[in-house]
Amino acid sequence: MATVTYDEATRVYPGATTPSVDKLNIDIQDGEFLVLVGPSGSGKSTALRMLAGLEEVNSGRILIGDRDVTRLSPKERDVAMVFQNYALYPHMTVADNMGFALKIAGVDKGEIRKRVEEAAKILDLEPYLDRKPKQLSGGQRQRVAMGRAIVRSPQVFLMDEPLSNLDAKLRVQTRTQIASLQRRLGVTTVYVTHDQVEAMTMGDRVAVLKDGVLQQCDTPRRMYDHPDNVFVAGFIGSPAMNLMKLPVTDGGVQLGNGTYPIERGVLNGAREVTFGVRPEDMTPATDGSGLPVEVDVVEELGADAYVYGRVPGSEATATPIVARVDGRQVPQKGETVHFVPKGDHVHLFDVESGARLGG
Amino acid sequence: MALDITTGRPWPALLDLPWSLPLEEWPEDLLAALPRGISRHVVRFVRIEGRVIAIKEIKADLARREYEMLRALRRLNEPTVEAVGVVTGRVARDGRPLDACLLTRHLQFSLPYRAMLSQSLRKDTADRLIDALAVLLVRLHLVGFFWGDVSLSNTLFKRNAGEFAAYLVDAETGELHQSSLSRGQRLHDLDIARVNIAGELMDLQAGGFVDLDIDPLVVSERIISRYDELWDVLTATEKFEYGNRWQVDERIRKLNDAGFDVGELDITTDIDGTSIQIQPKIVDAGHHCRRLLRLTGLDVEDNQARRLLNDLDSFRAATDRQNEDEELVAHDWLNRIYEPITRTVPRELRGKLEPAEIFHEVLEHRWYMSEQAKKDIAIEEAVKDYVKNVLPHKPDERSVVGVDTEELPVRAKE
Numbered sequence: 017m018a019t020v021t022y023d024e025a026t027r028v029y030p031g032a033t034t035p036s037v038d039k040l041n042i043d044i045q046d047g048e049f050l051v052l053v054g055p056s057g058s059g060k061s062t063a064l065r066m067l068a069g070l071e072e073v074n075s076g077r078i079l080i081g082d083r084d085v086t087r088l089s090p091k092e093r094d095v096a097m098v099f100q101n102y103a104l105y106p107h108m109t110v111a112d113n114m115g116f117a118l119k120i121a122g123v124d125k126g127e128i129r130k131r132v133e134e135a136a137k138i139l140d141l142e143p144y145l146d147r148k149p150k151q152l153s154g155g156q157r158q159r160v161a162m163g164r165a166i167v168r169s170p171q172v173f174l175m176d177e178p179l180s181n182l183d184a185k186l187r188v189q190t191r192t193q194i195a196s197l198q199r200r201l202g203v204t205t206v207y208v209t210h211d212q213v214e215a216m217t218m219g220d221r222v223a224v225l226k227d228g229v230l231q232q233c234d235t236p237r238r239m240y241d242h243p244d245n246v247f248v249a250g251f252i253g254s255p256a257m258n259l260m261k262l263p264v265t266d267g268g269v270q271l272g273n274g275t276y277p278i279e280r281g282v283l284n285g286a287r288e289v290t291f292g293v294r295p296e297d298m299t300p301a302t303d304g305s306g307l308p309v310e311v312d313v314v315e316e317l318g319a320d321a322y323v324y325g326r327v328p329g330s331e332a333t334a335t336p337i338v339a340r341v342d343g344r345q346v347p348q349k350g351e352t353v354h355f356v357p358k359g360d361h362v363h364l365f366d367v368e369s370g371a372r373l374g375g
Numbered sequence: 376m377a378l379d380i381t382t383g384r385p386w387p388a389l390l391d392l393p394w395s396l397p398l399e400e401w402p403e404d405l406l407a408a409l410p411r412g413i414s415r416h417v418v419r420f421v422r423i424e425g426r427v428i429a430i431k432e433i434k435a436d437l438a439r440r441e442y443e444m445l446r447a448l449r450r451l452n453e454p455t456v457e458a459v460g461v462v463t464g465r466v467a468r469d470g471r472p473l474d475a476c477l478l479t480r481h482l483q484f485s486l487p488y489r490a491m492l493s494q495s496l497r498k499d500t501a502d503r504l505i506d507a508l509a510v511l512l513v514r515l516h517l518v519g520f521f522w523g524d525v526s527l528s529n530t531l532f533k534r535n536a537g538e539f540a541a542y543l544v545d546a547e548t549g550e551l552h553q554s555s556l557s558r559g560q561r562l563h564d565l566d567i568a569r570v571n572i573a574g575e576l577m578d579l580q581a582g583g584f585v586d587l588d589i590d591p592l593v594v595s596e597r598i599i600s601r602y603d604e605l606w607d608v609l610t611a612t613e614k615f616e617y618g619n620r621w622q623v624d625e626r627i628r629k630l631n632d633a634g635f636d637v638g639e640l641d642i643t644t645d646i647d648g649t650s651i652q653i654q655p656k657i658v659d660a661g662h663h664c665r666r667l668l669r670l671t672g673l674d675v676e677d678n679q680a681r682r683l684l685n686d687l688d689s690f691r692a693a694t695d696r697q698n699e700d701e702e703l704v705a706h707d708w709l710n711r712i713y714e715p716i717t718r719t720v721p722r723e724l725r726g727k728l729e730p731a732e733i734f735h736e737v738l739e740h741r742w743y744m745s746e747q748a749k750k751d752i753a754i755e756e757a758v759k760d761y762v763k764n765v766l767p768h769k770p771d772e773r774s775v776v777g778v779d780t781e782e783l784p785v786r787a788k789e
Contacts, residue, residue, distance in 0.1 A: 029553070029554060030554045031553075031554065068559075068563070069559040069562075069563070070521075070557065070559045070560045070563055071557060071559070071560075072557045072559070089558070089559060089562045090559050090562055090563045090566065091562065091563075091566055097563075103415070103526070103528065103571075103574075105574055105575070105577070105578035105581070106578065106582070107578050107579070107581040107582030107583075108574075108577060108578050108581045112577070112581070116573070116574050116577055117570050117574070119573075119577075119592075120569070120570055120573045120592060120595070180434075180437075181433070181434055181437055183474075
């Protein structure tokens with residue numbers, strides 16, 4: 017087990033003008049589950065592959081524990097790429113399916129059996145060790161495949177979109193399994209996904225990347241409650257945070273026909289500000305104050321409903337405003353509802369730089 | 376959702392397939408063969424307009440990606456199966472969406488490794504399969520393809536005049552890079568290859584299909600040594616004294632022997648001109664088959680081509696036509712030797728082996744006959760004996776689509 021350190025790690029592809037990963041700095045704790053997330057082209061997979069030894073590091077370093085692995089081959093790094101495309105061998109027992117790679121690595125028989133049994137215990141596969149894969153269920157087969165990586169007891173597990181070829185139901189199931197397994201094993205894990213829900217539900221910490229640059233690395237809670245910039249604010253959370261460019265007025269920003277009060281110091285003399293409120297932090301106002309929203313669609317989920325609409329007079333192509341409302345008090349389509357932010361659950365960002373304003 | 380079929384082949388029969396049924400439930404009478412064994416995805420073989428097509432059920436984005444990748448690799452002249460199309464937007468009768476399908480054309484006369492190993496009486500078959508896979512991996516790496524799941528089961532093999540030629544079948548995990556692969560990527564592919572090969576051989580041994588005196592570890596290590604050797608011949612920088620310029624020819628000869636042509640060679644001298652440094656920059660596989668294709672129009676595997684070219688050279692010497700135009704002699708050889716010999720094979724035996732492979736076997740057979748008779752045997756005589764006594768006992772290999780672990784192999788229905 018080990019820590020992992022990205023120290024100013026940079027990857028520039030030959031012929032490219034901008035780095036695919038730009039001066040990445042992350043300290044991953046021993047036993048931590050870190051998720052790299054971002055849209056396509058964000059550099060998340062490249063960052064993982066730099067750690068795996070598949071992509072060259074052009075500048076900076078990568079450490080596993082205290083060992084500088086920047087120039088080592090993938091094999092010398094003692095990491096395991098856990099990859100879903102494991103074939104199971106039909107004529108070999110479950111135990112042999114899990115342990116055969118150790119045989120190749122020259123580990124002696126007794127030690128192989130010991131490690132296989134330990135892994136089988138963690139994976140609830142103990143009763144099946146002497147069976148053939150054909151006699152197992154789909155889920156059990158998948159656990160055998162995971163067992164193959166576990167018995168190697170690597171310093172770090174690496175997973176690159178391991179759930180992408182599963183259907184939605186199995187994906188949720190396997191997601192939970194991987195997360196709980198990782199916690200039981202306590203092996204440092206770096207996991208790549210484009211799916212922010214996956215990132216938020218699995219990671220101890222989540223690192224959001226965009227255009228090769230780390231935007232924020234925090235716990236899911238902190239990331240959700242305190243996005244460092246407007247990109248993270250919009251990327252994390254589903255449905256996404258409402259982000260509106262609003263004019264600054266005396267004592268705050270102009271929201272609908274009123275003013276949402278903000279301390280002068282926070283706004284830093286700006287004339288406009290990006291104002292963010294999550295859908296669940298939008299409360300219908302009964303007194304006609306706040307942001308008017310003309311309802312386009314109501315998505316009923318039972319206990320709650322999501323209201324999608326537009327500020328009257330805004331362009332039809334504008335990103336819709338989303339609010340979560342009580343499922344028992346749902347507005348009608350075409351109705352105009354006024355919303356005010358709940359308490360101080362408001363996020364402010366600089367219009368130019370996108371950086372968070374205030375605390 | 377409407378069915379969307381992307382295909383480079385205008386086969387209307389594609390529309391008649393029951394796309395609204397999950398692949399697993401397709402009626403048996405439609406299938407060219409019944410599938411067996413454990414597979415990650417559901418795969419079925421059907422016959423469309425006389426061709427055997429493999430259909431794999433897989434997520435739409437993955438299907439499209441693999442389709443594009445296989446096509447890109449074929450454009451680069453890499454040995455892969457031909458991607459026929461992608462079918463998306465499938466909906467079951469109850470309205471439930473179904474996964475997409477990737478269609479690839481079955482490679483005629485190719486065999487899965489399990490068929491090769493289980494049928495073979497020769498001890499070195501496993502080694503020769505690995506050698507073919509090493510050539511394939513080197514070729515793919517040279518064009519910037521990282522495979523990610525190198526294994527014998529993701530490869531199909533064709534006979535190649537005593538050797539094998541390997542074709543990539545499954546590109547699901549692959550990535551085609553714009554720039555050359557990093558050393559780490561190449562090493563990782565090799566490591567994956569080694570582990571998979573060893574596992575596959577251990578599995579065949581566990582099932583009792585392969586001799587126990589084959590050591591899976593030793594065989595699997597061969598992928599690394601053969602790959603390294605070939606990679607070195609194709610890419611290493613060599614330095615020698617100016618006086619030893621013959622070494623440039625020597626290097627090119629080595630490349631040709633390995634079946635490659637040099638497309639571009641980088642030659643530099645040091646400042647005082649006492650030493651020369653060379654490095655091949657662009658190499659193309661198919662040295663022998665390109666020459667044979669140019670001379671005769673025959674499109675065969677590289678080692679088969681080498682064999683045929685040798686026979687062409689003997690023909691030229693025997694008819695004393697060394698000074699004649701090579702194309703003319705080749706034309707005569709084709710009309711007087713190759714075609715009559717391969718046409719001797721009756722129609723019902725043509726599903727056994729490809730013509731070029733039969734020609735190679737006839738040459739071998741003639742050698743054995745000559746040795747026994749202690750005199751030269753004419754090829755016409757050798758082919759008669761071969762067709763009568765050898766070929767009928769060989770299995771049909773035109774349409775082997777899979778291998779049953781109980782009963783080998785599984786053939787597509789004609």
